[in-house]
Amino acid sequence: HxxxxxxxxxxxxxxxxxxxxxxKARKLKDHIDRIREDYRAQLKDREMAVRQRATAMYLIDRFALRAGNEKSSEEEADTVGCCSLRLEHVLLEPPCTVTFDFLGKDSIRFFNKFEVDPDVFKNLMLFKKSKEPGDLMFDRLSTGSLNKHLSSYMxxxxxxxxxxxxxxxxxxxxxxxxxxxxxxxxxxxxxxxxxxxxxxxxxxxxxxxxSVSRNHAASMEKSEDKIRGHKYERRLARLELLIDGPKLDPETRASCLVEESDLDEEWMEDYEKSTQQKKLETLTKKFLKYDDPETASIAKANRKGDRLTPVEIYAAKSPKEQQAIKAKEFEEAEGITDEMKRKRERLMAGKRSKAGMSETVFLKLKKTLQAKTDAIHAAKALLKDRDEGKxxxxxxxxxxxxxxxxxxxxxxxxxxxxxxxxxxxxxxxxxxxxxxxxxxxx
The missing domain is CATH 1.10.132.10 (Topoisomerase I; Chain A, domain 4)
Incomplete structure (x- = not known):
């Protein structure tokens, strides 16, 4: 073996x-201009073999086609490269459009339409003349002879x-x-x-x-929901500034009057419910961790300084006190949906808060407004990038x-x-x- x-x-x-x-690739930049000048001149050469070589060099250089190697076995997949292209792989549409359709390395389909140099188009038309679909486009060229020619430059x-x-x-x-x-x-x-x-x-x-991931659509929807979540928070911050805040400068006021898209009543109610659900799940995980005796020991061992960590403070409490802490936090979490809905409905109805707005809250809301706008722009760019790259x-x-x-x-x-x-x-x-x-x- x-x-x-x-x-x-x-x-x-x-x-x-x-x-x-x-x-080696970096060194090619010192020779590339001369190589391109030569193969462009040779596109009109009187010798057919030279024309074929020049045309292949143009395609390899311009469109990053692989040269293609001869098959060692008939059992191998019918993959081709530039030098082994057959007429059936190339569709010519005057004046200068070429469509390539073939299986490349690893049997990945290469299907692309390009606009080519007029001389290249004329040559491809010439190379196809009097041939059958299964015949080689470059019948007077091999990868070996092409590479031998290229090595004369560098x-x-x-x-x-x-x-x-x-x-x-x-x-x-x-x-x-x-x-x-x-x-x-x-x-x-x-x-x-x-x-x-x-x-x-x-x-x-x-x-x-x-291939497009099976989870792509679900992932995109999740990302879009995240953007809507930022829009929800931004809309409420805008309304709060308009209704409860002091007099705004014209620019801030104008930005606060802009309506958000994609925020219908049903979606907002679902978002408020999911916010509560996520908080409850976070608390469940938190207290499962806090109730494990090893967690406090690890926190103590990793602690820097004398200040106790939250988990150590919790571990030092009596079982009754721990239960009271849990009950209080879960009770607060279970009221999130109702609290969010009440605030949203008050602001959308244009009702001022009885408490008014302090300078600290005002400045915090202005920061929130900018942070949410930045987050929306970043999330949209990421969403577009993910979709374009699927x-x-x-x-x-x-x-x-x-x-x-x-x-x-x-x-x-x-x-x-x-x-x-x-x-x-x-x-x-x-x-x-x-x-x-x-x-x-x-």
């Missing part, structure tokens, strides 16, 4: 291999290096563009969303797909195609922790890149 031994992701040899791969250059190069350069450009669009003082969450958006552009370029796999491009030094440089520049964008596995895999300075460029 054959036994395979694989290097750990964080091993120095694996790190060296990754470093060399990304450095030692070790092959078609797959273009994929790494274009993924990294696209990520760098998209990330820079996204960061420029953020307002000054943008939150860390907004920066991470800008990073994810750039990551997604690369995943789309490289055709990294995934069919795109971000992990593959981060693991294999985007130079990790771009991520670490970005983290250094904006003070974002690496674990916001890299899971532990990638931090281990790319520890060689962790010290990348903020001004590093691909």
């Amino acid at each position: 054959t036994k395979y031994v694989f290097l750990a992701a964080g091993s120095s040899l694996t790190g060296q291999s990754d470093f060399r791969k990304f450095e 030692e070790g250059l092959s078609a797959k290096v273009f994929r790494t190069y274009n993924a990294s350069i696209t990520f760098e450009q998209e990330l820079e563009k996204n960061m420029r669009q953020l307002p000054a003082g943008a939150s860390d969450t907004a920066r991470v969303l800008a990073y994810t958006k750039a990551n997604r552009q690369v995943a789309v370029l490289c055709n990294h797909q995934k 069919e795109t796999s971000l992990g593959t491009s981060k693991t294999n195609y985007i130079d990790p030094r771009l991520t670490y440089a970005w983290c250094q520049k904006y003070g974002t922790k690496a674990d916001r964008v890299f899971p532990k596995t990638l931090q281990t895999k790319f520890k060689w890149a962790a010290a990348t300075p903020a001004d590093w460029e691909f």
Whole structure:
């Protein structure tokens, strides 16, 4: 029996291999202009083999197609790449539209429509002439001959290096563009969303797909309910400022008069009930923990300083006192729904509170108003990001195609922790890149 031994992701040899791969792709930027100039000129070459090679190079460079390798067995899946495309995989629509439809690596469907250079379109029309649907589009080209030609520009250059190069350069450009669009003082969450958006552009370029999660619709609905919850709290804060508060400046007053969308009577009643239910569940978990004798011992052992923790204070009480604490907290929680409803109905009816409003409460409500507005914007952006990415796999491009030094440089520049964008596995895999300075460029 054959036994395979694989290097750990964080091993120095694996790190060296990754470093060399990304450095090779980075070196390509010194040659890419000359390569592009040459293949564009060769699109009109008199020799058919040269035209085919130039056309394939255009497709590989422009649309991140894999070169494709010859099959070693007839039993393997019918997966193809650029060099092994058949006529049946390519649909041409004048003047310059090309639709590709084939199974790529790992039997993932590549189905995309592109606008191409007029000379490329003419060549593809020419390559299809007098052929059957099952015939090769590039019948005078192989992956081996293509890579041999590419190595004449740069030692070790092959078609797959273009994929790494274009993924990294696209990520760098998209990330820079996204960061420029953020307002000054943008939150860390907004920066991470800008990073994810750039990551997604690369995943789309490289055709990294995934099936939509079975829980996607439920997850989206839950997120939408969370946004409505923020809107509910903001609406009440606005009404409270209008009705109970002192005279407001015109700008604040105008913002308080804005109605909230998606808040019908039935939803608000359900929200009030669910708020109470969540509080009761939290209390149940809390007292299950507090009633465990080990909890107080652990809290005491981990405590810093002389001040007792809440669980220690509770543990020091008599059983009767503990029961009274529980009863009081549960009684208060069981009145949440009614209390929320009474307050909502009073404010929506425009009735002032008898107690009025102190300066402290006024300032607190203004802060709540801004906090809820910020939370709504952040949650909406996250919701949009999640929906746009439901069919795109971000992990593959981060693991294999985007130079990790771009991520670490970005983290250094904006003070974002690496674990916001890299899971532990990638931090281990790319520890060689962790010290990348903020001004590093691909």
